Amino acid sequence: MTTPEPDGSAPEDAARVHPDVARAGAFDQPYTYDVDTRAAQIHDRFGDLEPGVETGEVVGVAGRLMLRRVQGKLAFGTLQDSSGQVQLFATAAGTPGFGEFCDLNLGDWIGVRGEVMTTRRGEVSVRVDDWTLLAPTRRPFPDKWHGITDPDTRFRQRYVDLWVTPEARRTFELRSRMVSAIRRFLEDRDYLEVETPVFHPIPGGALARPFETHHQALDAQLYLRIAPELYLKRLVVGGFERVFEIARVFRNEGISTRHNPEFTMLECYEAYADYHTHMALTEELVAHLAEQLCGTTSLSHGGRPLDLSAPWRRATLADLTSERVGEEVSIHTPLDRLRTLCVDHGVPADDSWGPGKLLLELYEKTTEGDLWDPTFVTDYPEEVSPLSRRHRSEPGLVERFEGIVVGRELCNGFSELTDPTVQRERFVEQAGRRDAGDDEAMVVDRDYLRALDYGLPPTVGLGIGIDRLVMLLADVGSIRDVVLFPTLRPEPTDHGAD
RNA sequence: GCGCCUCUAGCUCAAUUGGUCAGAGCGUCGGACUCUUAAUCCGCAGGUUCUGGGUUCGAGUCCCAGGGGGCGUACCA
Incomplete structure (x- = not known):
């Protein structure tokens, strides 16, 4: 059992909040970030480059860090924004705060400025020449591969669902x-x-x-x-x-x-x-x-x-229903007959209903569902x-x-x-x-x-x-x-x- | 409303017929690594198995009640 904070915000429950919550608490959030390019635009503009190319083009991008692959003095990240994803490429030699960059958590919002390049494997990337933490995640992000499957969580926490689904x-x-x-x-x-x-x-x-x-x-x-x-x-x-x-x-x-x-x-x-x-x-x-x-x-x-x-296709309600029940029916069909047809087709009929309501019910229960x-x-x-x-x-x-x-x-x-x-x-x-x-x-x-x-x-x-x-x-x-x-x-x- | 199903770590999932079963992967934390693609490797931590009762020598597992959710059905779009 956890105790809610007076303002209703998250309780500082070690089992539930992110282990790095202290870092988040001390975080000094910038007010803006200069974004001039979105992930999809980078792929549009530089999608056909050969491996190992430096474009000389410097861009500013921002989004959430969704994936991270740290390899000693190199680190790759996957940044996702509203347009899609783009790979980040950081090096111990060229990226300021490289250690902190490697310590980022999945789900953290960052802004990155750097040259568009391709790696030796040919993937278009933004080289992290400069970066800023825009907002840390104080809660662990869902599984990067499976995402969330529980419908309840998806609906209640749509803000997470939208990132991972x-x-x-x-x-x-x-x-x-x-x-x-x-x-x-x-x-x-x-x-x-x-x-x-x-x-x-x-x-x-x-x-x-x-x-x-x-x-x-x-x-x-x-x-x-x-x-x-x-x-x-x-x-x-x-x-x-x-x-x-x-x-x-x-x-x-x-x-x-x-x-x-x-x-x-x-x-x-x-x-x-x-x-x-x-x-x-x-x-x-x-x-x-x-x-x-x-x-x-x-x-x-x-x-x-x-x-x-x-x-x-256009067809009258009476014709479609007649076709379905196998005999001519309309609002002029005797009430008794309509009522019998309802019973025959398992349609509950109220005594107060006139022929119109009976016909409509008959149609809705027997015919409508089959009109693909x-x-x-x-x-x-x-x-x-x-x-x-x-x-x-x-x-x-x-x-x-x-x-x-x-x-x-x-x-x-x-x-x-x-x-x-x-x-x-x-x-x-x-x-x-x-x-x-x-x-x-x-x-x-x-x-x-x-x-x-x-x-x-x-x-x-x-x-x-x-x-x-x-x-x-x-x-x-x-x-x-x-x-x-x-x-x-x-x-x-x-x-x-x- | 009613019926059926479901709920295990932050996430995705395991646990023969009730019997050391509370586990794995990812994530987190610590460590290694200069081209990765769900990176990889080593290690630590993390759970009141939705809640409350009950049956039993023993319950994640069976029963009852409650709660959340899903599907079907009813009302409707």
Whole structure:
């Protein structure tokens, strides 16, 4: 049992902290270091040199010492920075503080200045003509070869994971570039990026249980948003004809390989357009991202081929489900028959459900998981789509689509319901369910209805799960591999930092 | 929520059916070494085997409870 320091910092426990902690304590850290070159640039510029060459080019590099090979009066090191690794070459004759250099610990941050050269074996190196300790590691770094495998440690101490797990670093770099590419893609199409509130007085825009919080000064109950949807549509009312937000949203639900309580959604809205427009936008965007980030739309996911190229298959929910269950089903199928089919397929059905909900459940439990190749599932029941506009030719349905890839929902979009009267009816219907105990049902949002009263033009909206898209492109199986600091059970506070 | 699995040194992993088994590699510390590539060689230190009970002559190993984590399932994206 260790005793935490008053400030919560690491206890000075000899078994746990680095043996050289005294050295670290006396360390006088510089405020800056003059870095002019990164590891990858050295390989780019000097990658083709013959062995034993001195370039006359002096560079300043910095990073962590990841590997060290001391050999008497020579020492080799591997320096890693955000771009990659480069070898360091130090000599007793030419490197000031050679002994101290050899005593560096794996994981120490150093700055090095020296001439770029190649060794007799031909490896491009920076000769350590001068060096500075920038920050010592006070804790031992993980095994240089195996790294960390314990998932818990990887997630809780991501700062270590990023150094010792190259795939982790690559995945998060890909995520960053993906978000950046999405912005460019939408901006090129005249979409305006906006930021809407995270605190919502009324949770809305999706069916989910929210996190609750409270504002002291206002003495107001607030909710963390479950979707930015209703605010973005208010902005279309306000005259922003094409808007998007990359929004962190929060849902108070279970955690799994595919669910983190906070996650990131892209939502975008376009006036004067319907759901066909956004199906086209989606497949174009996803194919574009695959090209940009992976170099191709022919990917592999979990060892299985996956082609993201446009166009994607389009099929109605009713047709796909009919195909699966082997008989024609739709929202016009008699309730009894739908209920029987649910039972036959092991789908639990609630007595209060109408045909739309029954059909949706049947589809989700029997069909969705098998849709590996990108598929737009279209025309959902009105009963389960309180914000979507009625289908122009199919009564009881709405103009809604979900993009399913590798059996999982990647996106959801629809022609927006613009009629305040119908929207009010849908809200009231939802509120009734809420009163009946469904704590994921919506509540009436009067201000949103007021906004609709001012007129929402024909509009289409789309939401894409950013985390899941990263999983797809990075070929990883868990959302925790694409979220830097996934939600975990808090560590006990009576142990200090360990 | 529920089910299954898992937890041994800083890290990665070993310990026949419960019987000197608490070990190795890396790292750390000390020493050798002028071209290494997970450098190599010699030596030292390092563990309340997640925690607490129990069974037993004897528990890392079996049982119970608790804790952390993983996977599946449910809700959902």
